[in-house]
Amino acid sequence: MKKLVSIVCFWLLMMGTTYASEFDVQGEIDATEEGGVLIIPPGHYKGNFTITKSIVIKGEEGVKLVALGKEPALRIEQANNVVIENLAFTAKEKAIVASDVEGMKLRQLTIENVHTGIHIQRAKNLSLQRLSVTGNDEHYSKKGNGIAIFKSKDVIVADSKIRKVQDGIYIEEVERIAVHNNSVNNSRYGTHFMYTSDADVQNNVYLHNVTGLMIMMTEHLQASKNKLANHQNLNGYGMLLYDVEHMSLQNNTIVNNRVGIALQKSEIILIKHNDFQMNQTAIEGTKLDSETLVTANQFTGNILTARSDRDGFRLESNYxxxxxxxxxxxxxxxxxxxxxxSSFGQWMVRQPVYQYFIESPSVTLLTTLDTQINKTEQTVLVDDKPRVTMQQNVEKASDIYITQLLVGLLVSISGLWLWRRGMK
Known part of the structure; x- marks a missing residue:
C-alpha cells in the first residue's frame, strides 16, 4: 500500500512538473491577440519574458516566474493597458522592469529574494496595488529598491507590503502620485521622494527603518494619517524634509524616533494635528521661512520638544x-x-544615559530656570497660546457632572415616588 501511494505521489509530481515545463510562457504571450487575456497554469517558469503589447496576464494559484541570469523576470516595453495579476516572482537583480507604458496595472503580486522588486520609468496612469516585496538580508548598500518609479505621471501605489530593501518606494521626477495604505519596514527609507510634485501620502505605516519618509526637492505634498515609529538609528528620522515647498503634515502619529520630524531648508510647511510621542527630539528645524507653522499638535513623552537655528519656526496652540x-x-x-x-534635554539627546535623571530635583530646577532666565531662546520656539489639559478635563468633567445630575435627579424622583406609595 505504501509503495502504491509513493508511486501515485511521484506520478502526480512528474505530471505537475511536465505541465509547467510544457507551457511556453513567452510563446503564449506572443500568440495572445492584442488586448487579449492569458491565464498561466500553476508551475514555476524559468526565463526572461517580454511584453510589447496590450495584454492581461493572470496566474492561477502557484504560478512563479523565475529570472535567468541578471536579466529581469518580466520586461514590459512600449505597451498600453497591460495588466499583470496574481503572479509570484524571484530574480537575482530586478523582478519587473517597465518602460514607456501607459495604463499599466500590477495587482496582487508577490516578489521575494530580489535585489530590486519593480523598476518603472516613463509611465502614465500607473496603478500598483496589493503587492508584497521582500528583499534580502544584505547591507543597504547592496540592496535595490522595493518599488522605483522615475519620470512618470498619475501614479497610485496602494495596499502593499515591503520589507528588507534599500528604499521601500522610491519616487523621482513624478507628477501626481498617491501613496496610500502601504507598510514598509526594516529598510533604509520607507518612501523616498526626489524632484516630485503633487503627492498624497496617506494611511501608511513605517516601522524600524533608518528613516520613515525622506522628502527632498519636492513641492506640494500632503502627508496625513501615517504612522512613523521606531527609527532610532544614529541618523534616524521619522520624517526628513530637505528643500521642500508647500507641504502639509496632518493627523500623523510619530512615535519613538531619534528625531520625529526634521525640517531643513524648506518653505511654507504646515504641521498640524499630529501626535508626537516618546521621540528623543520631536521637531528639529534649520533654515526655515517664517511661514512654517506648527499648530494644534500634541507633544507627550518627548525628551526635547523642539530645537532650531536662530530663525526657528512658529509654534501656535500646541499641547x-x-x-x-x-x-x-x-x-x-x-x-x-x-x-x-531645555538645557537638560539638549544634553540628553546627545547622551541618552542622562534620561535616568529625568524628574530629579536638580533637573526640575534647571527646567524652571530655563523658562525664566533664558532670554536668547525666548525669541524663537515660543508658543504664546499653549493648550493645557484643563480644557479637556473641563469638557469631560462637565459631561460627567451633567450625567451625574440627571441620574441623581432620576433616583431622587423615583425614591420620592416609592416613599409616597409606601405611605399610602
Missing part, C-alpha cells in the same frame, strides 16, 4: 506635557507662554 503654566480663565489656553527650550 505640551512639560508645560507648567496655569489656566486661570479656564479657556484651555495657558496664561504664560511655553518656551521650547
Amino acid at each position: 505640551y506635557d512639560n508645560y507648567f503654566g496655569v489656566d486661570v480663565e479656564g479657556d484651555g489656553i495657558g496664561d504664560i507662554p511655553y518656551v521650547a527650550f
